[in-house]
Amino acid sequence: MPAKQSVTIMLVEDDDGHRLLIRENLRAGGVVNNLVEMADGQQAIDYLTRRGQYHDRTKFPKPGLILLDIKMPKADGFAVLERIKADPELRLIPVLMLTSTDDQLEVNRCYTLGANSYVVKPIRYEEFQERIRALGLFLDIVRFPE
Template structure:
């Protein structure tokens, strides 16, 4: 599949095993992206706003897409999504919920908050590989994203 290796996925998920599985699924799908991780909504906002340990913009570049788990400690995905969408310079970054939740309430709430897509985490690794391949093909092969995410670079 080999998309642009400059494409950056920022995964916000507190589960180390899920982070590893997503990384392996992206490798298996030959996505060719760089993946960065944060473990909760607080770290996600620190990364996006270049605060604390994420202050080095070269080391922690703007993501082309955010994969967001809903159920995380400190600040959950819903709260982080509200904060992302409240920052004019962050709104243009596509946010895809990737969660175990199948609750209609979560689906409705996140779409009303401006999420780009809602995906329930697949149960099998093979399905996860297929999901990651489809996600990358869509976001990095089909959709036209801003080249520089200039809306993000104003901070």
């Protein structure tokens, strides 16, 4: 069995409560990876493209996985996803879309733009908690591009 990869996970979520819930439940699910949190889409784009304060990759490592909300200020998840998949240095990073809607048109758009997965954030806390912990189990077995 290959050695477990320790990739940096980027969480892009504008809702403080959802960020906290995701962070806590990833940890509760055994995920100990470095977690980089972004509060809006533009901040994520700046980090990924090494703009401004994020220019140093030793301090701000390239993520190996991105958890991306769709409805955010400054740049929505669709814009961030398009930017990631258009960049040769970023396009192989798996992107899991996290959103509160199960609108099939939105699901299709995400996959068309190159998303690797689409997870609906449930309204009920317990169900949301369960899905994030399941994501932790997934992260424990998946292989990431290098």
